[in-house]
Structure formats: C-alpha cells, structure tokens
Amino acid sequence: MSPWSKLLDGFQFPNRPPSPSRQLKRPKNSLGLEPLEERVVMSATLFSDTFDSTEFDAANWSAVQNATIDDVGRDEPSAPYAARINGAAGTGDVLESVALDLSNESNVTLTYRFQRGGGGNVVEAGNDLVLQYRNAAGDWVEMDRKLGSGSHMQEFGHMTVALPTDALHANFQFRFMMTGGSTAIDTDDWFVDDVEVRSLDASEGELFTASQTQTNNLFFPNVLTFDFSDLPAPNSDATLTIRATGDLNFFLENLVLRADGQYVDQLFLVGGVDQAESTVTLILPQSFLETLATDGTISFTLTPSALVNNDGPTSTTLELSYSQVPVEIDTDPPVVESVDLSDDGRSFVIQMNDDDLDAIAAENVANYTILQANGDANGDGDPFNDGDETQVAIASVQYNAETDQIVVNALDQLYNDNFRLVIDGDGAGAGGVTDLAGNHLANGDHFADFDRTVDVDTDAPTxxxxxxxxxxxxxSRRLQFRLSCTLNMALRLSEHGSGHTKAVTFLLTKYIRHLDWAEARGQISEADHAALVSQTHQVIDGLAENPPPKPHHHCHRRWTWSHHRWGRHRRC
Structure with a gap:
C-alpha cells in the first residue's frame, strides 16, 4: 500500500468522531471546496471556538443576536454542537467576536467551518451567510459570503481567508450575519463551527510550493496524473489549488480528485464555467500531511465525468503549498571533555560531550595515533620533540553513543615511558572524528600525554x-639443580617484559615450595630457608610494582621439558 493510501484509509477530520465502520466515506464535498483569494499558512492561534457547550463563551463573543448553539447540524466537525445562525424569524442574526489586538501582526488568517441547511430548514436564494470584519475606522467590511441557494449540505465546508491590511489593528473584530430573513416564514438555517484566527510565525519554516500544469487533455475519458515528489515535512495546514479551463459549466460536468487511487473529493459540482478558468482550493490539515512516508511522494489524479467534452483548448494546474518544518543546521562541534588511561596501561577512555558522533568515524582506527617518546633525548623536558618517537599499535576502538565514550585499546601495555594519544579532529588524516552533522572536533586535533615512567629501586633484590x-x-646437587632450573626459567621469562609477569611470579612461588619441601626434610637450614623465602617475596613485590619493560626486539623463546631437563628454542 502506498504512503498516501495509508494516509487516506479511514482518514477523519480533526475532532470528528471515527466512523463505526472504520471505512473511508465518499461524501459529495468531503473537504468543503471553496475558492480562496490568497493561500496562507496557519500557525499561532489568536482566537478559537469549537462551541463545545450550548452557551456562547463571553470571552470570545461580544454580541449574540438570535443565534444559538445546538446539535441540529449534521456531522459537526467538533461534535455534538455548532453555532446556528437565524434562530428566529423576521429578525437579523449576528454573531460578533470580541476585539482582538492585531496591531503587531503582519499575516493573519480566519478559518471556519460552515454548513447550509444541515438538519434544519432549507436555505433559499438571498439568505446568504456573510463574514465581515471591522477596519481601523470602525466600519464593517464584507470579507466572505456563502450563497443561500442550493440543497442541504451533508458535510461542513472548510473556509480560510486572509485578513487584509486594514484589519490588522488594535481593535479588530469579525462577525457572522445572514441576509434576508425579514418575514415570519424565513427561518433558514446556517451552521458555523471551529472558528479560528491564526497568525503566521515566520520562524516556523519557509513556505513550500510545488505546481504542475497539463494542457489539451481535460476531457473524458482521460485521467490526468500529477506526481509530486521530494515533499518536505509539513509544519502547518496546506492548500491544494486546482485551476481548470474546459467544459465545466454544468454540475454533471465535474472532476473527481484522488490521491494514490483513493477518493478525495468531487470538484466543480458548483462554480464551474465553460472555456474559462474555474478555481477551487482544498484546505488539507497538517495531521493529514504528517502521515506522509519517508519518501515524501504523492500522486494526485483528476478524472473528468462523462459529459466533460473536448470543446476547445484546455488547461489544468495543481498547486500545493504549506509551511515546511524548519531545518536546524547543527554547527556546534563535538568536544573532548577528558582522556584517561586505564590502570592496566592498555586502554584510553575518551569522554565526549553530549553530541552524537558519526560511529564509523569514531571507530576508525586510522583517526587515532599512540606515540611512545622513548625518553627525553635532548633533555629539554619535552620527550616528544626529539625525533625518535615511535608508534604503538592499536588493537581496537569502540564507541558508545549512550555514554558518549570512545575506548582506544593499545596492542601492548604502555609502560615506563611517556605516551601521547593523538585524535584526528580536523580531517587532515583519515577524515577525522566528526558528529552526525559532519562537524570536526572543537579546536582540531586533540593531544593527551601520559607519564608512565617508574622509579626503579636499585636496592631491591632481583x-x-x-x-x-x-x-x-x-x-645437594639434586636440590641445587631443581632450584637453579626454576630460577633460570623465571629469569629468562622476565627478560621478555611485563607480558610474562604472571608466569615469572608463578615460578618464584614454585621456588618457595621447593624451599619448603627441602626444609621439611632437613636438606636446608631453617635460617637459610627464611632468608631465601624473604628475598623471593621481595622480588615478587618488586615485579608487581615495577613490571619489566617490553624489549624492542621481536625474538621469541619457547621453553620445553624433555628428558628431565629444560631446553630452549629461540625464534626471531
């Protein structure tokens, strides 16, 4: 199912109770088609009344003359009530708003829903519904008129008008009136609901407008298709305007509008003309547009009825207009708040600020460099300007968006030297670390130095x-051989650095067990046993505090036990 099929399937107007059958209805005028002199985009509400009780709200209406609020209207948009104009015969009917200060506004619209007849009396010719506004001079000026002739409307129409410049003053008012009704039998009924005055807030997004035109094909049996694509997200109600030139001067000569194959409305049942431009505008609520799929596409079709003939040149234009959601551009760069080195000397923990990073860039090993100073050769206090620095291999990098942390894991333990972590923050290398908007690190490349040198106790036993x-x-030769063999293994392994510290400690512990065994059998004196055990514990403690550094060569020795003696295989 297409995005707009989903959109229109079971669509309900705002505040309208859902249909029990949950199926799409096919009303004659489901959107209340009316011409608009100017299309506008609605935003901040300055006035609103949905007539949710049978009493007029004094905060909204300053004068009410022979108007009532009841449920006689049909299918009210904000059920169950609507305002009814001409509740009494032989008198005028007025519904007048309170004064509104529009002196600081520049673009204001008035929207209302209307219904002719409804469940009340039929409206005859001359009994029109008129909307007026009070200008700065205090005069009432007609702004919109709905003609009284015609059958009962089963649905409420939807009308939006733009307030003219002389309406934007400190004491703006509007009112609904009905003409005629001067005799005792004139009790025609008009219904009004969902009245709103709204201003356009320019900060809510730019106006998006898309238009398409086709010529020489507006006649039966052609189906005209208008495909709109790349539609931005809406931030307001929208207007869809249809301008058609063709054979449209009779109510049986009309156009059926569909969106992605789903029925929307039937156009020009009234108001169409022959071989001149006929115009109608639909107000599409924002909620209607917000259900657009991520691809932002819609296909409108117009199908002429059977009596729409090819009597001359034809032209059809569809124009869609609404305020789009403002696009906020992220220009704030991500910030490194801290860098810590773990106790084991292998993992750098980089704490970022709350700015989600591009995960691919954040976990790209090429965006990080670990430098080993190899001492301070020139003795100037800066170990990283001697020219003998080397890179330490990086095993992996992980990024956690929830904690905003990056963990850089070195391949080997960083020990007994100065080390520097460099984070590419300007993209000069592999692209650099960036946030989701592509901003590089604040202040470019980031450096973090760590002094891992240790003070070796020269008096400690080895x-x-x-x-x-x-x-x-x-x-005895047998005991001497056993003890020496264990110490030789420990010494050889210690030459391979901190990576073998646990193995060396294990061998030294085994050496102590040999001493305990020898003392228990009288092969070593109690004093010699105590001295060697104490010296061994000092060596073990020294290894824990100052593990031996990694050698710079890459030779590997493998010790094996064969024929009751240790053998060594060296591989470089």
Missing amino acids: IQDLKDSTAQLNL
Whole structure:
C-alpha cells in the first residue's frame, strides 16, 4: 500500500468522531471546496471556538443576536454542537467576536467551518451567510459570503481567508450575519463551527510550493496524473489549488480528485464555467500531511465525468503549498571533555560531550595515533620533540553513543615511558572524528600525554641476586639443580617484559615450595630457608610494582621439558 493510501484509509477530520465502520466515506464535498483569494499558512492561534457547550463563551463573543448553539447540524466537525445562525424569524442574526489586538501582526488568517441547511430548514436564494470584519475606522467590511441557494449540505465546508491590511489593528473584530430573513416564514438555517484566527510565525519554516500544469487533455475519458515528489515535512495546514479551463459549466460536468487511487473529493459540482478558468482550493490539515512516508511522494489524479467534452483548448494546474518544518543546521562541534588511561596501561577512555558522533568515524582506527617518546633525548623536558618517537599499535576502538565514550585499546601495555594519544579532529588524516552533522572536533586535533615512567629501586633484590644467593649455599646437587632450573626459567621469562609477569611470579612461588619441601626434610637450614623465602617475596613485590619493560626486539623463546631437563628454542 502506498504512503498516501495509508494516509487516506479511514482518514477523519480533526475532532470528528471515527466512523463505526472504520471505512473511508465518499461524501459529495468531503473537504468543503471553496475558492480562496490568497493561500496562507496557519500557525499561532489568536482566537478559537469549537462551541463545545450550548452557551456562547463571553470571552470570545461580544454580541449574540438570535443565534444559538445546538446539535441540529449534521456531522459537526467538533461534535455534538455548532453555532446556528437565524434562530428566529423576521429578525437579523449576528454573531460578533470580541476585539482582538492585531496591531503587531503582519499575516493573519480566519478559518471556519460552515454548513447550509444541515438538519434544519432549507436555505433559499438571498439568505446568504456573510463574514465581515471591522477596519481601523470602525466600519464593517464584507470579507466572505456563502450563497443561500442550493440543497442541504451533508458535510461542513472548510473556509480560510486572509485578513487584509486594514484589519490588522488594535481593535479588530469579525462577525457572522445572514441576509434576508425579514418575514415570519424565513427561518433558514446556517451552521458555523471551529472558528479560528491564526497568525503566521515566520520562524516556523519557509513556505513550500510545488505546481504542475497539463494542457489539451481535460476531457473524458482521460485521467490526468500529477506526481509530486521530494515533499518536505509539513509544519502547518496546506492548500491544494486546482485551476481548470474546459467544459465545466454544468454540475454533471465535474472532476473527481484522488490521491494514490483513493477518493478525495468531487470538484466543480458548483462554480464551474465553460472555456474559462474555474478555481477551487482544498484546505488539507497538517495531521493529514504528517502521515506522509519517508519518501515524501504523492500522486494526485483528476478524472473528468462523462459529459466533460473536448470543446476547445484546455488547461489544468495543481498547486500545493504549506509551511515546511524548519531545518536546524547543527554547527556546534563535538568536544573532548577528558582522556584517561586505564590502570592496566592498555586502554584510553575518551569522554565526549553530549553530541552524537558519526560511529564509523569514531571507530576508525586510522583517526587515532599512540606515540611512545622513548625518553627525553635532548633533555629539554619535552620527550616528544626529539625525533625518535615511535608508534604503538592499536588493537581496537569502540564507541558508545549512550555514554558518549570512545575506548582506544593499545596492542601492548604502555609502560615506563611517556605516551601521547593523538585524535584526528580536523580531517587532515583519515577524515577525522566528526558528529552526525559532519562537524570536526572543537579546536582540531586533540593531544593527551601520559607519564608512565617508574622509579626503579636499585636496592631491591632481583632474580639474579636470588640465583647468586642460592648458588652460595652448600646444598645437594639434586636440590641445587631443581632450584637453579626454576630460577633460570623465571629469569629468562622476565627478560621478555611485563607480558610474562604472571608466569615469572608463578615460578618464584614454585621456588618457595621447593624451599619448603627441602626444609621439611632437613636438606636446608631453617635460617637459610627464611632468608631465601624473604628475598623471593621481595622480588615478587618488586615485579608487581615495577613490571619489566617490553624489549624492542621481536625474538621469541619457547621453553620445553624433555628428558628431565629444560631446553630452549629461540625464534626471531
């Protein structure tokens, strides 16, 4: 089903109770087609009355003469009541608003719903519904008129008029009147509902207008199709204006309007002319337009009735106009609030401000660089200006939009040197980190430095010291070999850096268990046992506080146990 099929399927006008059958009705004049002198876009409400009780609201109406509020109208847009004009015979009927200050307004519309006859008396010729406004001089000026001749309307029409310049003053008023009704039998009924005065707020979006014209095909059996695409989101009610030149001077000569194949209305049952321009404008509520699909397309069709003949040159124009939702352009750049390095020396946690980032850019490893200073060769206090800096490999980058955090994981532990994280924030490299609007980081590239150097205790014992202490003892060859072999393994692994700290600690713990076993069997004195165990614990504590640095070469040694002895395989 197309977007507009969904739109029109079961569509109800604002404040109208839903149809029990939940099916689309086919009224004669479902949108109350009326000509408009000027199309306008509605926004802020200055006056509104839906006549929701049988008493007129004194805050809205200053004078009420022979008008009532009742449920005699048919299918009221804001059920169950509407105002009825000409509630008494032989007298005039007036519904006059309070004064409104429009002196600071520049573009104002008055909208109302109307119905001729309804469930009351038929309206005869001469008994017209007239809308007037009071100008700055205090004179009443006619603004709109609905003719009294015609059959009862089953639906309420919808009318919007633009207030002229001389209506925009501090004491603006409007009123509804009915002409005629001077005799005892003149009790014709007009119904009015949903009266609004609204001003256009220029900040609510620019006016969108699209128009299409076709010529020489407005006659039966042609079907005229007008495809509108790339429609922006609406921010107001809209007007759809149809201008047609052709054979339209008889009520059986009319046009059926559909949107994506769904019935909308039947045009020019009245008001059509022959070989001159006939114009009708539909007011499309904002809620009607807001159901547009994301592709923003609609296809209108006009189908001429069988009596619309090819009697001369024809022309048909459809024009759609409404205020579109303002497009807010994000120009605020994302900001790095803080950068922290985890305790394990592997992960940088970057805290951003509340500005959602482009996830692809945020997780692009090429937008980050980790530099190792390799000391301060020139001794000037800046370890990153010596020219011997090297890059540290990055294992991965993760971005969390909910916490606004980026985590950059180094491949190896960062230890015993100065390190710098560089974030590409200006796009000079791989495109840079940006937000969803494409804004780069505030102030461009971001730098964060971390001093991971450690103070080594030269007096603390080492594994080599432990080996020397063990070798000086008068132990059996078997016990000496077992202890030395364990220490040799620990020493070799320690040369490969902090990545083997746990394994070294495990071997030293195993060394202590060998000492405990030897003491229990009298193979080592209690004093020598205590001294070696204490020295071993100092070595283990030193490893925890100051793990050995990674070597700069990439040689790998693999130790294996074979034939009761340790063997070493070296691979570079």
